[in-house]
Amino acid sequence: MKKQTADLFKQGTLELLILRLLSSGSFNGWDLMQRIQLVSGEVLTVTPGALYPALHRLEARGLISAVWRPSDNNRKAKFYGLTTRGRKQLETQRKEWERFSGAVDLILRDA
């Protein structure tokens, strides 16, 4: 199967994925990119050009926060983590997503 490009990521979907990944720990941008690829079984990839603006938007909306701290070999990197508001937002969005995909599933099964 051909790799899906970031075009498939509607803005909201990418943001949902970021929130979901950050719910399990804090990561820097590069880590996040690797993880998206990894957990989606290399089906989904995201370009830096889409990822970083999305991170900055989430940060601006107060859903995630960032700290600078040393990464491997002591280089400073910007690590993002979920805020309380972000956690709530993730819950809402996940529920919505489940409802949506459940509905799609239902239709696909019945048809």
Add this chain to the structure above:
Amino acid sequence: MNLRNLLRRWRALTRRKELEDQLDDELRFHLQKDIEQNIRNGMSPEDARFAALKAFGAVDQSKEECRDARGVTLLENTIRDVSYSVRVLVKGYAFTTVVILTLALGIGANTAIFSFANGILLRPLPYPQSDRLAVLDETALKRGIDSMSVSYPNFLDWREQNTVFEDVAVYFGTGRVALTGAGEPVEIRSSRISHGLFEILRVSPQLGRTFTADEDRPEQDAVVILGHDLWQRTFGGDPNVIGQKIVLGNRPRTVVGVMPRGFRFPDVAELWVPLALTPQMFTRTDHGLDGIARLKDGVTFAAAQAEMHNIAARIEQQNPVTNEGLGVRVTSLHETLTGDYREALLILLGVVGFVLLVACVNVANLMLARATARQKEFALRAALGASRWRIVRQVMVESLLLAVIGGALGFVLSLWALRLLLTAIPIELPFWMNFGVDLRVLGFTLGITVLTGLIFGAVPAFQTSRVDLNDTLKEGGRGSIGLRARSRSLLVVTEIALSLVLLAGAGLMIRSFLHLRHVNIGVDTKNVITAGVALPRAKYRESAQSATFFKQLTQRVRAVPGVQAASATATLPLSGGGWGRSLTVEGFPVLSVGQAPMIQHTVVTPGYFRTMGIALLSGRDFTDADVEGAPPVTIIDERLAREYWPNESAVGKRIRFGPPEDNEPWHTIVGVVGTVRHQRVQEDTRKSVYLPHQQVPTNGLTLVARTSSLNPQDVVGAIRREVAQLDPDQPVSEIATMDQVVAESIWQPRLYAMLFAVFAGGALVLAMIGIYGVMAFLVQTRTHEIGVRMALGATARDVFKLIVGRGMKLTIIGVAVGVGGAIALTRLMHGLLFNTSTTDPITFIVISLLLSLAAFLACYIPARRAAKTDPLIALRYE
């Protein structure tokens, strides 16, 4: 927006540098990690770096998006846009200077005219709640008179019967009174007023009191109220002036009040005395007063008009002879005062607005030319991640910046222009006109400044946004020249059309003014000096005294060296004054006052017609033998003679004046003279009769003297001396040459024609610059093509014709559109034009030719340059 958000935005703004560095660090970290991973996967460091960069994509674009996400961008970008604009504008200072000057002139002219209009039309009159003040006139619509003075008994009925006004008062228009006893006698502009007038205006005296009802009666009217300026000037602001006696026209009066600073009424009067009712004023046919009233709260002008209409009808019923056909008109004071100016000022505002539009078009044109030159810059910025909106905004910010600087400069210019404009007005302006800067003027300037910026900025901004940036980069900046050239051509056509409309308006105004200048007013105005001499009634109580005074004065003035002829008249031509009376002609049906024709009744001394150069067509002039006791005589003008005696001589026929029941004596016509325009240059509807001063002595006459010197002012000193020798207390006022009197009477059309010409001239120059710019641009961008044409055998003449032809094509389209627009718009000027059709073909043809010639000149230089092109150099061009 909550506080946290605000804080974050503020921090993002103030810590911009830090945030930018962090963004760089963050993205660099990402790249580093990618490179490391690539190296681990076995790439060479160089390949690893290249692959990482490739995978990353457009770094700057990502950064721009991250900045957008930060959310401070609007303010931050605006600051950046402004500082960038300043740098760009400073760098292109030649362009900037031209644009700012153009805008400053356009905005300055608009602000000046707006200030002028504001001072007359928009500012409220300087009385509290002045919008509730009404002017009351009498009307005689059946005789075509829609406004005439009020008679005292009618006024008393109005005051008593109405329920719509708080109060009604009357006054006599501005007169003059001599203030004596303190050095040189001085004439003060004064008004005779009824009690209650100041209360209606709601202005209280600064000192003392206003007049009481009793003081309307003649025996108790030896009182006077002073204006603030007069009090300062003549009495040194003495607070004990109340109760002092001053001598006015040889009659002592007690000062009872001083009005506050700045108060004058009507027009420029600054001294007030009671009405001084005479028995004659108690007749309903004696019309001479002006009426003023204040509406009660909640009463509309229409309601007041309706009630006054009923009251007038009731008075007419009770007094069928004197009040036949008489009505009342209620108008707002503001409307009455400003009515004369309204139409012209609104048209002037329109005209000057057109000039600003032309300036906008010109600046838009320049902006377009520059936008072309800057295409690559914009394309580059777009490629670096600036959104289209950002670039459009950048252009708009530059435009607004230019507009604001132009507007500020224009505002300063307007102050100077307004002062210049006011010096062109030869009359003393009424006190209620105030041309100072107020919030309305500032708001207007700001408004048109922003609007201007948006208008001239929109075109290039729109063009820039439409350009395909990729194409631009690829084609080295030539991609959209065709498009730009089209917009610029469109702008030139617009500009020419607008200019034509303005020039047509100016042409019509000038033509109308020339017609006005050549109107034969029936008088030879050259070398005539005029001087007002108003004898105080208190001193010259007997009519014979006045008759003697003027007989002696004219004799003395005739003896002054340099004076060829001298005489005196009660009504100077074009003075607008005059005495209208009803006429009865012997042998014709006797008509009641309401139906009898009204004639202009003028009193003169012998020699008047010769002095003024009025043609004596038949019969004789008055002589010193036409005195009281001798048979009453009169001289009529030729129109009156033609009306009643078209086929025979009028000399020897008899006429009389006033209501038939008064049985005034018959006057025998002894002469017929040419027609004189007594009211205005534009019109004189009333036929005139003249009566000898010796038989109808009046106290106020204007002395007229014809001099042999080209400068009639030379004899003014001698005239003053002769007056002083007859009566040292007698002031002389309103000294002017007859030419000045004529000029003053047409100052408005002259000023308007002048302003139209200035504005249209400005528009013409702007249009020429615009055409030149477009043609020069055309030649520049088509150098290559011209080179090819010449290489293929085109002569210099062909090239010249090509360029001029292109320019003239635009011109002809513009002229055609402009003529259409002008025909539609000059109709609005109908009321301003005298004997000139709004579509006067000669004006339109001359203007079209003038504009075409100007356009040709503007094309000539670029066309010449094109024709001189060296094909070899041209082909190597670019």
